[in-house]
């Protein structure tokens with residue numbers, strides 16, 4: 416966020432005059448441009464981007480399927496190194512950050528004081544701003560990860576990345592992995608349960624790994640892609656099938672595909688006391704048919720989850736560190752390319768896996 420406050424006397428590090436960023440100017444227009452780096456206000460931090468992975472939602476923005484402020488710098492799955500800060504900047508756990516630490520930060524930047532923040536729904540803050548979603552003239556121009564630098568405003572939820580955790584694992588933590596942590600929390604204890612997961616993209620694969628790690632009795636992954644079904648078995652799925660009808664009865668249904676038809680079928684798989692958590696439906700896709708009698712008689716729970724809370728970013732990093740050698744996470748991210756290739760990566764045919772990545776330096 417730009418600030419007119421003078422540089423705090425305790426400011427540390429060097430703030431370059433300008434940065435190169437990939438500016439999205441509407442439709443598929445993405446150009447590399449120089450932007451000034453503002454003087455840091457109190458509590459603000461400047462991060463040099465080490466790696467940014469390309470989330471599918473940015474592809475939807477560029478293709479017009481999703482609306483967001485423009486022109487802007489996209490990118491919200493990012494890991495970077497703290498190179499300058501003004502005054503005290505703290506991580507989510509309250510520890511003070513030091514220059515040179517590798518960081519990830521939340522997609523959502525909440526106000527921390529509205530009624531929704533007070534109720535623990537900070538991702539739904541009434542004044543929420545989002546990394547990689549803010550217009551250049553919004554007062555927070557350097558919000559996105561497709562750039563050499565990002566400016567983190569005072570109060571941004573930030574987490575420190577373990578030295579051992581590769582950039583390729585850390586960058587997606589702030590979108591896919593943390594969202595899956597929030598979904599898993601909603602689903603409750605997964606141990607000993609039969610878990611069915613619709614969709615085996617990055618979120619669905621991560622959910623399979625979480626379920627396996629939690630001691631699920633069975634983890635069934637559903638995806639139409641052969642390639643993804645093979646990957647799912649490497650991420651903890653005990654069975655990988657290509658249609659919902661093959662999945663069998665389940666205790667917990669986790670939906671990441673956004674397909675209403677798949678969800679409709681999936682809900683019918685729930686056993687007595689079953690829980691469905693929906694996370695994939697982030698665009699209009701018609702209405703579900705729900706039989707209220709079956710919801711009542713089967714003691715069914717249906718919940719939704721969008722984005723996540725700061726604690727989920729912390730648990731995402733912990734989970735990735737703990738399972739770094741258990742699951743082949745590196746297979747989910749392609750070798751990083753220079754920022755000049757970003758327009759192609761955002762507009763080219765959607766790859767199923769791995770996720771594309773850029774290194775601006």
Ligand SMILES: [Zn+2]
Pocket residue numbers: 470471472473491492590591
């Ligand atoms: Zn994302």
Ligand SMILES: [Zn+2]
Pocket residue numbers: 525526527528529530531532537539540541542543
């Ligand atoms: Zn708020």
